Amino acid sequence: MDKIIKNIFSLIVSLFLLSFLLLSTLFNTNSKDLGDGFIYNGDNRHILGPIDIPPNIITYDYDEHFITVKQKPQAYDNVIYDTMEYHYPQGRDTIYYWLIVKKEKKIFGPLNYNDFKKVINKYNLSIKLRLK
Numbered sequence: 001m002d003k004i005i006k007n008i009f010s011l012i013v014s015l016f017l018l019s020f021l022l023l024s025t026l027f028n029t030n031s032k033d034l035g036d037g038f039i040y041n042g043d044n045r046h047i048l049g050p051i052d053i054p055p056n057i058i059t060y061d062y063d064e065h066f067i068t069v070k071q072k073p074q075a076y077d078n079v080i081y082d083t084m085e086y087h088y089p090q091g092r093d094t095i096y097y098w099l100i101v102k103k104e105k106k107i108f109g110p111l112n113y114n115d116f117k118k119v120i121n122k123y124n125l126s127i128k129l130r131l132k
Contacts, residue, residue, distance in 0.1 A: 034062045036102040051107045053098055054086060066125060069098040071110065086110070099123070 030042035038049035040060060047053040047060070047069065058070045073092045088096065088110055097116035098109030101123070108119045 034060075034067055034102075035064060036105075038062075038067060038100065038102065047100075050105045051100060053100075053109070058095070065102060066123065067098075067100040067102060068120070068125070069100070069109070071096045071098060073110070099125075 032040040032042070034040055034047070034049075036049070038047055038051075040047050040057070044055050045057045046055045047057065047067070053069055053071060055074050056072050058072055060067060060069045062068070072095050073086070073088055075092055088094065090096075090112065095113070096110035097113060098107065098111065099116065099119050100107050109116075111119065
């Protein structure tokens with residue numbers, strides 16, 4: 001009898017946690033699912049996923065294959081990123097661009113605008129995904 005009660009209790013707790021996660025996802029308007037495990041977090045203005053892009057993202061665009069990002073990095077990272085080391089060759093007071101090839105989990109960035117244009121031309125990106 002005790003085993004049945006424990007199983008019922010575990011089921012109720014699991015259903016409660018699952019419901020909480022689903023509701024928080026539905027009502028979180030500051031996050032955007034970009035596909036393939038990438039999520040834009042509007043509160044912190046960064047992208048999380050298999051490859052993270054730290055704050056401050058100025059603008060981004062995406063389709064089923066790519067994510068393009070325009071970023072002005074913070075003076076310091078206030079979010080812990082343990083998947084990558086970030087090097088900003090022109091300092092953190094410069095605008096940088098990123099390209100994520102989602103299926104390949106390949107990242108290009110941080111790039112200056114001229115290098116970004118070369119990379120997106122290499123992938124024949126649509127004009128929609130070309131950041132200005």
